[in-house]
Amino acid sequence: MIMNLHTHTHHSPDAKQTVAERVEAAKQLGLRFMAVTDHVEINRYYPASYYGAVESDEYFYDGGGVFARSAAEIAAEQAHAAPVRLLCGSEIGQIPQDVEKAALIYNDPRTDLVVGSVHELPGRPDFYFLDYDKEDIPQLVTAYFEEVLRLAQTDCWDILGHLTYGLRYLPDRRAYDLTPHSALIDEILRTVIAKNKAIELNGSGLRKPQPYIDPDLAIIRRYYDLGGRNLTISTDAHDTKYLGFGVDLLEDMARAVGFTELCWFEKHEIRRIAL
Numbered sequence: 001m002i003m004n005l006h007t008h009t010h011h012s013p014d015a016k017q018t019v020a021e022r023v024e025a026a027k028q029l030g031l032r033f034m035a036v037t038d039h040v041e042i043n044r045y046y047p048a049s050y051y052g053a054v055e056s057d058e059y060f061y062d063g064g065g066v067f068a069r070s071a072a073e074i075a076a077e078q079a080h081a082a083p084v085r086l087l088c089g090s091e092i093g094q095i096p097q098d099v100e101k102a103a104l105i106y107n108d109p110r111t112d113l114v115v116g117s118v119h120e121l122p123g124r125p126d127f128y129f130l131d132y133d134k135e136d137i138p139q140l141v142t143a144y145f146e147e148v149l150r151l152a153q154t155d156c157w158d159i160l161g162h163l164t165y166g167l168r169y170l171p172d173r174r175a176y177d178l179t180p181h182s183a184l185i186d187e188i189l190r191t192v193i194a195k196n197k198a199i200e201l202n203g204s205g206l207r208k209p210q211p212y213i214d215p216d217l218a219i220i221r222r223y224y225d226l227g228g229r230n231l232t233i234s235t236d237a238h239d240t241k242y243l244g245f246g247v248d249l250l251e252d253m254a255r256a257v258g259f260t261e262l263c264w265f266e267k268h269e270i271r272r273i274a275l
């Protein structure tokens, strides 16, 4: 197992275990690179009280505090992590909604990499909480990819997170035809390539009853065909038991597409490792 560059620890409201516990598991799995990327929803950078809101399971607040606590623990563990290369990361949601705050985290001297994700459209709940019976689905998916493009056009990220998150909870995700969105998806992929940033092959869906990967291989192939060669692999583990889940399979999939290297980031500098 080469890498898992998108993982969450107890600093994320929906995840478990300390960084030290994750490092121990990574050593046992033989992972060479692991990034801890706790949740920072940039549109809720401050604690709930700042917004006159209350904490809930639906909305994560205090992204700035999460990053401060997570980065401190990662930094403390880096000296004990060898032979695992422990990378200091953050998964920043909704970057286009507050690029200045995102830049604070991106430019923190401890940050190796940022996974940039869209979990919510402006003013809307997380895609997980939408009532899809009431949505115009093609319009929703278009709005999702437009928001991903806006994210890709910023500079506060290194890896585009789970590129098809906006489809993840559709009633029949696997039957949804992406063809009408292909021009927009191409524009996103070309932006990633032009910026020499990366996309991830996120395997969190492999543990679901109807398994999927995010994005699916057709999009990974399209990225490759357009000239993209910067790919990372992740399980998006929120629990240690999923740290290595499917990583071998994801690496095989990347090889099948044609990739001969994966990439990782050291203080945002792209590095490569043979696949």
Ligand SMILES: [Zn+2]
Residues within 6 Å of the ligand: 091, 117, 119, 161, 162
């Ligand atoms: Zn995410």
Ligand SMILES: [Zn+2]
Residues within 6 Å of the ligand: 006, 008, 091, 236
């Ligand atoms: Zn995540």
